[in-house]
Amino acid sequence: CHQWGYGEEDGPSAWHNDYPIAQGNRQSPIDIVPTETVYDASLAPIMLSYDLCTSVNISNNGHSVVVEFDDVDDRTAIRGGPLENAYRLKQFHFHWGGKGCHGSEHTVSGKTYASELHLVHWNSAKYKTFGEAAAAPDGLAVLGVFLEGSTADFRGFSPKCLLPNSLNYWTYPGSLTTPPLHESVTWIVLKEPILVSEKQVGKPPAVATDGEVPNAVVQRRGGGQKRMENNFRPPQPLKGRKVRASFN
Numbered sequence: 001c002h003q004w005g006y007g008e009e010d011g012p013s014a015w016h017n018d019y020p021i022a023q024g025n026r027q028s029p030i031d032i033v034p035t036e037t038v039y040d041a042s043l044a045p046i047m048l049s050y051d052l053c054t055s056v057n058i059s060n061n062g063h064s065v066v067v068e069f070d071d072v073d074d075r076t077a078i079r080g081g082p083l084e085n086a087y088r089l090k091q092f093h094f095h096w097g098g099k100g101c102h103g104s105e106h107t108v109s110g111k112t113y114a115s116e117l118h119l120v121h122w123n124s125a126k127y128k129t130f131g132e133a134a135a136a137p138d139g140l141a142v143l144g145v146f147l148e149g150s151t152a153d154f155r156g157f158s159p160k161c162l163l164p165n166s167l168n169y170w171t172y173p174g175s176l177t178t179p180p181l182h183e184s185v186t187w188i189v190l191k192e193p194i195l196v197s198e199k200q201v202g203k204p205p206a207v208a209t210d211g212e213v214p215n216a217v218v219q220r221r222g223g224g225q226k227r228m229e230n231n232f233r234p235p236q237p238l239k240g241r242k243v244r245a246s247f248n
């Protein structure tokens with residue numbers, strides 16, 4: 001199967017070899033330039049029903065740390081905003097840099113954040129499975145949340161505690177930011193970052209890139225486990241897409 005990563009040989013600039021869609025017309029992430037976004041008063045607020053969310057597992061898939069949810073019904077869903085119907089929460093995961101800097105995928109006028117949280121939802125009204133939705137142009141909706149370094153509490157464990165006060169957002173048609181890079185994502189990126197503690201953001205989660213979830217990743221010389229960091233794709237060409245703002 002295709003091996004891809006974030007290194008010199010297998011990183012974002014090489015992905016097009018195995019995934020030609022990498023050079024497609026609706027690739028993500030992008031650089032969001034607020035002065036070039038269009039305020040769309042018809043955009044409804046987004047509504048998140050995360051109260052009854054049931055997380056199932058946390059895993060390291062070699063590219064990120066992923067928390068999966070049981071997605072058997074629409075208890076845990078996102079609706080409203082640019083979406084025609086409810087999209088069911090499947091998983092959330094993070095992208096981060098090394099040593100707490102430049103880890104976000106989306107940027108705002110070139111500004112990078114320390115990390116970016118992605119809450120991945122699929123269109124369960126139109127598709128039977130996540131896999132089917134992941135390949136369809138209106139199949140997925142990913143809520144992107146910037147993480148900035150500071151101190152904040154992280155009580156409880158509903159994804160709701162991972163959200164900022166304001167749900168003002170930008171939205172645009174895009175793609176998965178990792179292979180297979182399907183152009184199936186309606187991106188909803190919140191403008192307000194959430195603050196997480198320096199020590200959490202400063203040090204990327206101790207995960208290795210070989211899929212093991214070690215209790216502490218050791219930096220071995222020459223091969224062996226490598227600390228997973230800089231697992232972000234750089235911004236991609238807008239190719240004429242319009243980025244709409246839910247706020248003025």
Ligand SMILES: C[C@@H](CNC(=O)c1ccc(S(N)(=O)=O)cc1)Cn1ccc2ccccc21
Pocket residue numbers: 118120130131132134142175176177178179180185
């Ligand atoms: C789509 C791929 C798996 N990839 C993703 O699910 C995914 C989700 C979100 C992002 S991001 N960074 O844009 O938010 C990137 C990749 C393979 N796959 C195909 C079918 C399928 C079924 C279950 C699990 C994985 C499956």
Ligand SMILES: [Zn+2]
Pocket residue numbers: 093094095118177
């Ligand atoms: Zn992601």
